[in-house]
Amino acid sequence: MVSIENFGISFNETRILENISFDVKPGEIVTLLGSSGCGKTTILRSIAGLQKKHEGYICIGNECVSSKEIYKKDREVGYIFQDYALFPHLNVEENIAFALYKLPKKQKEIRVNELLEQFNIQEHKNKQIHQLSGGQQQRVAIARAMANNPKILLLDEPFSNLDAMLRYKTKIWLKDLIKQMNLSAILVTHDKKEALSISDKIGIVNDKKLVQFDNAKHMFENPNSLYVANFLCEINQLPNTYIKDLGLNIEENKVAIIKIEDCKVSKNSSECKVKILDISFCGEYYELVLDFIDYKSKTILVKVSSIDNLNISDEVFMHIDKNNIKIIDK
């Protein structure tokens, strides 16, 4: 179990994060999502003990490993860095052995062989890092991170160097590993689909704060703000005046959203007239950019499977089910 309580940090008097609190239970995968530079890696580095000066507490198990008063260097944490941070002048075996510097020679040899076998990289043990594929390098990085049987696994963009098929397979493999070993895992990614598919819980960081921390499915269904909704889901924001005309109540500080998949268009008359501004082919579907004719608003997107009879500049009708509209904080 890892617990972060009232974590905050500044660099050169610039406030980066404040009041960040969350727990990760054994066997749980938590993903941190947020725009570039919001402080996700800084949270991982602080848990790993690489970032010493911060506010609040970081506890692993029942032990507080980091606060103003206590700082414990040796933590049961495995860290997989974004670029894997393998040593280019050492071979695979030596890279893994590096993490086991405290063990006597014989025990180190036994543990390295166990890890080479567990992560299926025995045949590469004498290779230099540049002789490995991205997926093989990733396995070496994971083997090294797991060498000392950590309780916590930190993963910074672990799939970013892998192609789509390998990403998919590695994700399943890694998820199984975390569950089997009962690790508390914290993952940083930019990919919301990846976050939704691998995580038990998701934390969204925005403007220095953890703005929502929740079960992945629950957060997807119930984003608590426009920022979270935009980050996690494909949504359209609907004009407040349109919402009022639909007979729904909406306060000034609220916004109405609807999932893109819940918006349909047709040429048949209904209450909401829109104009097609653009049509893009996206493979499995076409994306239409639409503008409301009777309401001032930003453009909205609708996905359609075919564009028979639909052309740019056409005026068509948008259909939505009122029950699919969510009213949330701005």
Ligand SMILES: Nc1ncnc2c1ncn2[C@@H]1O[C@H](COP(=O)(O)OP(=O)(O)OP(=O)(O)O)[C@@H](O)[C@H]1O
């Ligand atoms: N050691 C440091 N000294 C000064 N500023 C730092 C230091 N480490 C990080 N920062 C700053 O803190 C902010 C957060 O950085 P961090 O790497 O944690 O963001 P991130 O959310 O992981 O970004 P990305 O998604 O782009 O990897 C950035 O503005 C960065 O420039």
